[in-house]
Structures are given as structure tokens and as C-alpha cells.
Amino acid sequence: MATDTQRHQGTAGVKIGLAEMLKGGVIMDVTTPEQAQIAEQAGAVAVMALERVPADIRAAGGVARMADPGIVKAINAAVEIPVMAKARIGHFVEAQVLQALEVDYIDESEVLTPADEQYHIDKWDFNVPFVCGARNLGEALRRIAEGAAMIRTKGEPGTGNVVEAVRHLRTVLGEIRRVTAAPSEELGTLAKEFGAPLELVRRVKEMGRLPVVHFVAGGIATPADAALMMQLGADGIFVGSGIFKSQNPAAMARAIVRATLHYNDPAIIAEVSESLGQAMPGLEMSTLAQSDRMQERGW
Amino acid sequence: MRIGVLAIQGDVREHRRHLERLGIDAPEVRAPQHLDGLAGLIMPGGESSTIGMLMSESGLLDALGQRIRAGFPVYGTCAGMILLANRVEGARGPFPAWLAGLDITVARNAYGRQVQSFEADIPVAELGPEPVRVVFIRAPKVLSHGPGVRVLGSLDGEPVLVEQGALLASSFHPELTDDLRIHRYFADKVRQSQEAAAVASAGP
Numbered sequence: 031m032a033t034d035t036q037r038h039q040g041t042a043g044v045k046i047g048l049a050e051m052l053k054g055g056v057i058m059d060v061t062t063p064e065q066a067q068i069a070e071q072a073g074a075v076a077v078m079a080l081e082r083v084p085a086d087i088r089a090a091g092g093v094a095r096m097a098d099p100g101i102v103k104a105i106n107a108a109v110e111i112p113v114m115a116k117a118r119i120g121h122f123v124e125a126q127v128l129q130a131l132e133v134d135y136i137d138e139s140e141v142l143t144p145a146d147e148q149y150h151i152d153k154w155d156f157n158v159p160f161v162c163g164a165r166n167l168g169e170a171l172r173r174i175a176e177g178a179a180m181i182r183t184k185g186e187p188g189t190g191n192v193v194e195a196v197r198h199l200r201t202v203l204g205e206i207r208r209v210t211a212a213p214s215e216e217l218g219t220l221a222k223e224f225g226a227p228l229e230l231v232r233r234v235k236e237m238g239r240l241p242v243v244h245f246v247a248g249g250i251a252t253p254a255d256a257a258l259m260m261q262l263g264a265d266g267i268f269v270g271s272g273i274f275k276s277q278n279p280a281a282m283a284r285a286i287v288r289a290t291l292h293y294n295d296p297a298i299i300a301e302v303s304e305s306l307g308q309a310m311p312g313l314e315m316s317t318l319a320q321s322d323r324m325q326e327r328g329w
Numbered sequence: 330m331r332i333g334v335l336a337i338q339g340d341v342r343e344h345r346r347h348l349e350r351l352g353i354d355a356p357e358v359r360a361p362q363h364l365d366g367l368a369g370l371i372m373p374g375g376e377s378s379t380i381g382m383l384m385s386e387s388g389l390l391d392a393l394g395q396r397i398r399a400g401f402p403v404y405g406t407c408a409g410m411i412l413l414a415n416r417v418e419g420a421r422g423p424f425p426a427w428l429a430g431l432d433i434t435v436a437r438n439a440y441g442r443q444v445q446s447f448e449a450d451i452p453v454a455e456l457g458p459e460p461v462r463v464v465f466i467r468a469p470k471v472l473s474h475g476p477g478v479r480v481l482g483s484l485d486g487e488p489v490l491v492e493q494g495a496l497l498a499s500s501f502h503p504e505l506t507d508d509l510r511i512h513r514y515f516a517d518k519v520r521q522s523q524e525a526a527a528v529a530s531a532g533p
């Protein structure tokens with residue numbers, strides 16, 4: 031046997047690399063091993079292991095925390111696709127626990143109740159990669175500066191209403207266009223305006239996009255919603271409550287996967303949308319009190 | 330010369346960029362008719378169950394399988410290697426083979442979960458003295474291979490880059506580095522396959 035080749039783990043290349051493999055795919059919230067298998071069979075590229083989906087977190091109120099490790103382990107054992115799990119914003123010990131459980135990605139998420147109102151987790155400290163939410167380019171680049179290897183625009187979780195997801199994606203893409211159009215001498219001022227590191231603003235100008243994979247989340251409830259986000263320019267889709275709060279989760283899951291692939295083909299989107307039963311019940315944004323808006327968490 | 334990149338899901342953009350840097354036109358392949366006019370195909374990294382399922386639904390799996398049996402060159406990275414393999418193992422038992430053209434048995438995620446994902450440098454004699462930086466992401470492991478399979482690169486004695494006829498497969502992702510040598514190697518294979526086909530059709 032040859033001597034052991036040196037293996038470099040937890041590198042930026044490896045962390046960002048897994049997100050690259052998820053592109054064009056759908057990541058689904060699940061709360062049981064059975065749901066995880068339904069998601070896998072429907073073609074999900076990863077699952078998010080949770081104790082409750084966002085709609086139920088919203089309904090239950092109180093403090094929402096990391097899932098029970100037992101649930102995470104059971105879901106880890108049930109599927110071959112990557113398993114993600116959520117830690118509270120700033121709660122680096124929940125993140126340490128999730129890393130010890132060998133989840134494949136940690137979502138430092140506004141869906142849970144923040145543990146720290148000043149600081150996010152120092153994500154460079156971990157071997158496991160992180161995805162974080164953002165509503166605009168500055169927020170996205172601050173998370174990347176802290177070590178996030180993937181960004182998802184936030185939307186408004188648990189509402190089944192896509193309007194905030196659209197707003198946040200359009201905001202980020204619009205601000206990227208401002209950066210790419212700006213001459214180099216204006217980048218410092220833009221960085222100040224966005225509250226983002228100049229180095230990352232330069233990267234955005236070079237690449238013409240975020241320096242990491244860019245998914246969308248928060249309110250996607252139908253195949254047409256998913257295709258809308260893809261046509262607007264998302265790299266892929268998180269569906270939270272939209273699958274398992276719908277009338278027929280297996281069919282809805284498969285339909286959203288197909289619509290995400292064929293996002294430019296209205297005939298296929300029509301075909302997959304037919305006879306799916308009820309989508310999840312939706313919430314109008316104006317009925318949400320400011321304090322109930324999860325997107326305001328994080329900064 | 331046109332080499333398509335399977336664009337169901339995964340790191341399509343990175344493979345296309347590598348091919349374009351070699352001056353090769355690299356259209357996206359999402360449906361059976363997109364295979365027409367291609368000299369070869371790259372299947373990217375991604376989730377093999379998702380990609381296989383969607384290829385099967387559109388008829389692309391059957392169309393590509395037929396071409397592979399007729400000698401069509403295909404390079405599969407990671408998920409692409411799983412799709413090419415004759416035998417696929419999972420943590421909870423075997424999976425049905427997808428395209429079944431490459432005489433290897435692979436185990437999904439057998440290099441470990443994401444926290445064990447890694448980069449390393451390995452020698453590949455075919456590509457010259459400079460080692461190749463290999464990026465393994467929840468990578469499949471080649472457990473065994475038939476006599477027709479040639480091992481081009483190994484990590485600690487285990488095959489990670491293999492070829493058989495016009496097929497090439499790697500457990501790792503050369504598209505995530507700046508090294509173009511493996512893509513160039515595949516492009517040369519595609520060119521040779523085209524020349525061989527031209528000679529055959531010209532007849533005696």
C-alpha cells in the first residue's frame with residue numbers, strides 16, 4: 031500500500047464546491063426520515079433537517095432552536111443526498127454540534143430565533159460549509175466575508191408568498207449590476223454604501239455575480255414560483271413549508287423539481303402544475319406584524 | 330469540434346468554461362435532440378439520483394445509452410461516474426445502474442460525508458510529471474473494476490481516474506481547479522474517436 035497522500039479538508043474549494051454541485055436543484059425542508067426519502071425520490075439535491083417547517087415555527091411562536099440531534103441523525107441515515115441543518119444566528123455551539131453530527135451544510139438561519147443580536151458565527155472556524163440568508167448585496171457579502179460558502183436570498187419563510195423572495199433576488203441582482211457597471215474608482219464608495227468589504231465588491235465586479243452559489247428561499251410554494259426564481263437568475267431553490275404543507279407532498283416535490291429544471295419551458299411547467307391539489311395556504315405580507323417578519327433577523 | 334455538457338443539474342458552468350478555454354464549443358444538453366451533432370459529452374458533478382431520474386423522464390438516458398454502446402465518448406465526473414458505472418452501491422444496498430457502460434463498481438459517498446471532503450495532489454503519468462490537484466466532494470469510490478478498465482490515476486492505491494474504450498470517469502472534479510489537462514486529455518480522446526469513425530466510414 032502506498033503511503034497516505036496528504037488530504038486537505040475544509041478548504042474553501044471543498045466548501046464552495048459542494049454548493050456548485052447543488053446548482054439547478056431543489057433543497058427541501060423535512061422533519062422525518064420518511065419525508066427525507068420522499069424528497070430524495072422526488073429528485074431533491076439535498077434536504078434540510080428540521081424539527082418543524084417554518085410555517086409551523088411561525089404558528090407555534092416562542093423560541094425556535096436547532097433540531098434534536100436524534101432527528102438529524104435519523105435523517106442522515108435515511109438518504110444518500112446531502113443533509114443540511116439550521117443553527118441559530120450567532121449560536122456557534124449549535125453549529126459545533128451540527129458539525130459533530132456530520133451534517134453536510136449548516137444554515138445559519140433567520141427561521142430560528144437569533145442567539146446573538148450583534149455577531150454572526152465565525153464560519154471560517156469550521157470544516158463544514160455554511161449557507162446564510164441575505165436580502166441585499168451588502169448582507170450577502172458580509173456573510174461571505176464571515177466564511178459563508180453559499181448564499182440564499184431570504185424571502186419571508188413559512189408564508190407561501192413569493193413576493194419577498196422576488197424582492198430580495200431582484201435587489202441583489204440589481205446591486206450586482208450597479209457594481210459591474212461602476213468604474214473601478216467608484217467601488218470603494220459602493221463598498222461603503224453596501225457595508226461590504228471592498229475586496230469582495232471587486233470580486234463581484236470581476237465575476238459579474240456573487241462569488242459563491244446563490245439560491246433563493248422564503249415563500250416558494252408552486253412549480254411556477256420555482257421557475258420564476260430560476261428565470262430571474264437564481265442558481266437553485268430552497269422549498270421550506272411548500273412541499274410538506276401542500277395537499278400532495280410527493281407530487282408537489284416532483285413537480286417543483288421538474289419545473290426547476292425546465293424553467294424556460296412553459297408547456298412543461300403547465301404539465302407538471304396540473305392536478306397537484308392544494309398548495310400550502312399563503313399569508314399576505316400586510317397581515318404580518320413587523321416583529322413576525324423573519325427576514326429582519328440578521329444584519 | 331463540439332463537446333456537450335449535460336445540463337440537468339450540477340456544476341455545468343465550470344465544465345463549459347474549461348472546454349471553452351480549450352477553444353471547444355460546449356453546448357448544454359438537456360434533451361435527447363441536443364445530442365445531435367456532438368462529438369462527445371461531459372457529465373458534471375451533481376446529485377446522481379436527481380440527474381438520472383430527470384434524464385430518464387426526458388428519454389435522454391435511453392438516447393445516450395444507445396450512443397455509448399456505439400462508441401460515443403463520454404467523460405463523467407463524480408455523479409457522472411456513478412451514472413456511467415455498471416454497478417452502484419449505496420449505504421443501504423445497491424442502486425440500479427443508470428447508463429451501465431463502464432465496467433466498475435462504485436460506492437456512493439464512500440470517501441465520507443462533506444466534513445471529510447478534501448483536496449490532494451496525485452500523480453497521473455499520462456498527463457506529465459506535474460501532479461494533479463484533485464478535489465473530492467462526497468465522492469464515489471471505485472470498489473472494483475473489470476479487466477477492460479484502465480486505471481490512469483489512483484489515490485493511496487484506489488482508482489480515481491479510469492477509462493474504458495471511449496469512456497473516461499473520475500471520482501474527483503478537475504473542473505473546480507484551473508488545470509485543463511484532464512479536459513484536454515478527453516478532448517484528444519474525442520478527436521481520436523472521430524478520426525477512427527471517419528476511417529471506418531471511408532471503407533477499404
